Amino acid sequence: MSGALLEVAGLTKRFGGLVAVKNLGFSIARGEILGLIGPNGSGKSTAMKLIMGIERANAGSVRLAGREIVTWPTHRIARAGIGLVFQHSRPLHRQTVLENIKLALLPDSLFQLAAEHAVDAKARAIGERVGLGAVLDRRPTTLPFADLRRMELAKAIARDPDVVLVDEPFAGLTMAEVESFSALIRSFREEGKAVLLVDHNVKGVAALVDRVLAMYLGERIAEGKADAVMQDETVRRVYLGGTIETHARTIAAEKSGIPLLKIEGLSVFYGKAQALDRAALEVHEGEFVSVVGLNGAGKTTLFNAISGLIPYSGAISWQGTALAGKTPAAIARGGIVQCPETRELFGDMSVAENLDLGGQHQPAPERRTRLDWLYDLFPILKSRSKQLARTLSGGEQQMLAIARALMMNPRLLILDEPTLGLAPVILEQLSKALARLRETTPITVLLGEQNVTFALPHADRVYVLEHARIIWQGPPDRFAIEAGAGYL
Ligand SMILES: Nc1ncnc2c1ncn2[C@@H]1O[C@H](COP(=O)(O)OP(=O)(O)OP(=O)(O)O)[C@@H](O)[C@H]1O
Ligand SMILES: [Mg+2]
Incomplete structure (x- = not known):
């Protein structure tokens, strides 16, 4: 032997x-x-x-x-x-x-x-x-x-x-x-x-x-x-792959006027447990905002409240109008698209069908262009286009969830832990794609991550969420000195 x-x-x-x-x-x-x-x-x-x-x-x-x-x-x-x-x-x-x-x-x-x-x-x-x-x-x-x-x-x-x-x-x-x-x-x-x-x-x-x-x-x-x-x-x-590079902004985001998304005094309870405690946050048109926080800090709760999926107290407004009382579908139609941590794919539908669903509100030519762009971004999805979503590898499912969100042509894209399960080389590609997306479209991004090597290079501003509270906000270059302990 x-x-x-x-x-x-x-x-x-x-x-x-x-x-x-x-x-x-x-x-x-x-x-x-x-x-x-x-x-x-x-x-x-x-x-x-x-x-x-x-x-x-x-x-x-x-x-x-x-x-x-x-x-x-x-x-x-x-x-x-x-x-x-x-x-x-x-x-x-x-x-x-x-x-x-x-x-x-x-x-x-x-x-x-x-x-x-x-x-x-x-x-x-x-x-x-x-x-x-x-x-x-x-x-x-x-x-x-x-x-x-x-x-x-x-x-x-x-x-x-x-x-x-x-x-x-x-x-x-x-x-x-x-x-x-x-x-x-x-x-x-x-x-x-x-x-x-x-x-x-x-x-x-x-x-x-x-x-x-x-x-x-x-x-x-x-x-x-x-x-x-x-x-x-x-x-x-x-x-x-290589390292993820910092993407210097060509145009500084317009911070005057009404923020695209404004959150004030947001609290959420699950039974007796408080998942968010009077959180406040703003995202301006064209901005890239990262919410950094460990597991269980409240990131997903924050995003689910914005998407209208859970009850909350406090105020969330979109272009100056309160979102309270709106259905998740209406909120999504208004341009807020969340790519959830849990992916929520249709397992018994193919990759192409999942993407088609994402693009169903758009005219056919636009949909085609977008699909081509996404297949270019994630070539493996193209080669798996007829495969059932539930048989995809873990990382392929994550790519599909991100691609489907992008198919919906969001005004505000919410990405909840998109790096989960992705190979380093794919992270690098995704990073470049987000940078390109921002250069070529008017997209606004709200990103939740605990992986700061991914969250910081893109961000115009960073919030740190800890134990249901926002404890810090500032530009990414101050993050390391003022808030980095435990993340870097
Ligand atoms: N039941 C199935 N039918 C068709 N293709 C499948 C099936 N199961 C897996 N595959 C394909 O086989 C390939 C290998 O999948 P596998 O899950 O082993 O990848 P992996 O290396 O674990 O990837 P990851 O790092 O993303 O988890 C993938 O491209 C996947 O889409
Ligand atoms: Mg695997």
């Missing part, structure tokens, strides 16, 4: 004419962490699903401790000792956190009442271990984003697998949260587990892994120590 716990060889998966994974091979030893990086749609999640038996390979082999498992059903693979942490959280919403973990502990076919006490104790221990001790009796819908990710991790390690596959654990997490997740994953290594880690947070991956494998179009393009792989020329070109 080679000593490798997981050995993958010649792994291949086709979806119709698309080869999502092509002749992929690697091995992971006990106590080793292998990082898997690559652009959106390069086949990373598919590779994990093939190993877990969720998708069937067209060819190739997956060996666990020397045993061929590639044809096994998922539950048997899970029992044999592989756990997968999904890219997207999918909790059972009516069960508590503890019950969600318990379900992952149970045998697949049988609910064994006799073992209930032991199962309970074990589920609690796992919950504690991943840092959910204080929220075990809450329902997943009430949890902050990072805790949902912890729960997903807890479910995957519930049965103490020897191999853990982790798909984008860091997406949407703050730096401090990335650190604590990294510590957890490091503890898997100390226990002798083999770990396969996928994430677009390149620094986070490099700091954690023993080796990195880079994929492109389903194939391996580089493998080795993190430093060497990140220096690799192909990896730089197809994945890392």
Whole structure:
């Protein structure tokens, strides 16, 4: 035996004419962490699903401790000792956190009442271990984003697998949260587990892994120590891209007169919890305003209030007219278009159909031009135009959500965490596209981000939202000195 716990060889998966994974091979030893990086749609999640038996390979082999498992059903693979942490959280919403973990502990076919006490104790221990001790009796819908990710991790390690596959654990997490997740994953290594880690947070991956494998179009393009792989020329070109540049404004935004959007004394409650506390904010025509804030600070709540999706107190006005009482549809028709963090795509419709829906209020020629422009901006969407939205990779879905919002020809475009799940090279493209959009159209942008390397270079003005309150506002060049702690 080679000593490798997981050995993958010649792994291949086709979806119709698309080869999502092509002749992929690697091995992971006990106590080793292998990082898997690559652009959106390069086949990373598919590779994990093939190993877990969720998708069937067209060819190739997956060996666990020397045993061929590639044809096994998922539950048997899970029992044999592989756990997968999904890219997207999918909790059972009516069960508590503890019950969600318990379900992952149970045998697949049988609910064994006799073992209930032991199962309970074990589920609690796992919950504690991943840092959910204080929220075990809450329902997943009430949890902050990072805790949902912890729960997903807890479910995957519930049965103490020897191999853990982790798909984008860091997406949407703050730096401090990335650190604590990294510590957890490091503890898997100390226990002798083999770990396969996928994430677009390149620094986070490099700091954690023993080796990195880079994929492109389903194939391996580089493998080795993190430093060497990140220096690799192909990896730089197809994945890392360059740095995001500051886009100096040619025309300063017109700040006199009535602001396009004006918010005063905005408060929102979810039950007893206050999600926004007397927030005030202004966006002028042509401006690019970034709202920087960590998870749970209230960014999404702010945007949902503007879009008319939740009740609030205080005033929101659009071109001097109050928006209160207007339906979300009327607000959108007025030119405020939100690209939500949750994407809200129509999963059973194709990429082209989703985009068509976005452009339905526009004359056909304009729609065509816009579509061409968007396909130019996100070429992968063009090549996937007939594919169902729900089968797109995580990053492709994000691109589609942004593209659909742009199809609607917004006057005010609200982007809620658009960088989530996007490869570095795509961030660079998106950044350039936003700059170009502002040079060529009268668009106004309100951006919510915790990724300040993306949020600052474009912004005319920045607001910092912390614990439901706006605690700072100013120009981006003062941000680092006055408000940067915790973000930079
Ligand atoms: N069921 C399916 N039918 C058709 N195409 C699919 C299906 N599932 C995945 N694909 C395509 O296979 C390619 C690989 O997808 P995969 O989810 O593995 O990418 P990924 O590397 O994880 O990307 P990301 O970083 O964006 O998550 C994508 O282009 C995707 O659109
Ligand atoms: Mg993926």
